[in-house]
Amino acid sequence: MIELSPSVKFGLNFFHPLLMWVLLALSLYAAYLGLQVQRTRNAQGDEKKELIKGRYNIKHYQIGSIILAVMVTGAIGGMAVTYINNGKLFVQPHLLAGLGMTALIASSAALSPFMQKGANWARMTHILLNFVLLGLFTWQAITGVQIIQKILTKA
Template sequence: MLHLLLMENLGYWKEEHFFFCTLWTGYLGWQWRRVRTIQEEINELKKQVKTTPVTPEGKPVEGEAAPSSAVELKIQQLTEERKELLKGSYRDRHYNAGSILLGFGVLEAVGGGLNTWIRTGKLFPGPHLFAGTAITVLWALSAALVPSMQKGSESARSLHIAFNTLNVLLFISQLPTGFEILMRVFEFTQWP
């Protein structure tokens, strides 16, 4: 019985780790999104840049040479920012962290239910169980959107973000209920 109590205790702490891993994975995804959106901003700004007339030799026409415009400076700034973000390999890191979260998260969700069933012979329907089930389903739905996102679907990206935002909110609601369950397990445990 003590080893099952330890499993329950570790389960609560694993939930916190999954929560922080979810936040970290979201941060990496946000940075990867920033890489893509910066390029879109740069492209829009390039459309605003006025071309300077040049002579056949490629020199600016007299009186037309002007210092870099604010738009060109912004393009340069965003280009440098994008280069720095690209060094972070956020796309690969987000994908890897998401894959690990999905794999171990589903394993933990199923394992947590099995642990409760083994210890008590039943499951306890309530906010914790329902939130955990919803989190697991949202992980799967979010991962299922990846192929569409890789093909450039903005609606798939928006759904991916919405599912994972909802996941974070469900995790926030689940942490206190997990702590309550842990305290009940301690209360009803017969110590050797």
């Protein structure tokens, strides 16, 4: 096994939280885009023509794809750093919620082919899963800050 210097190990502690805060902001932007897609779908006439120009559906799909990849990779990375630095994972609510979030985002993304075919049940499920995901993500951000505070007090 490769032995990392203490300063590298310490610095790795901050990569996951920073990445997740950026991802939370990106997720809020994706939610905004999703609401714009819904507005476009429900609009009529000139308003609909104007909203279509925003290409919100394409942006939402692209941002969502990036979020999926970064969240899964970030979750694995967070666990890897914890294991590297401690020789074990701490099975606590932060880890369990993070694993649940990974399953939620994968499930939400898996609904895309059904939504593209116009399945309203898939659209509603996608929206519900993503609202739950945003709620968990906000809670994760708070508990993540608490974990960082513990790491800093031990340093």
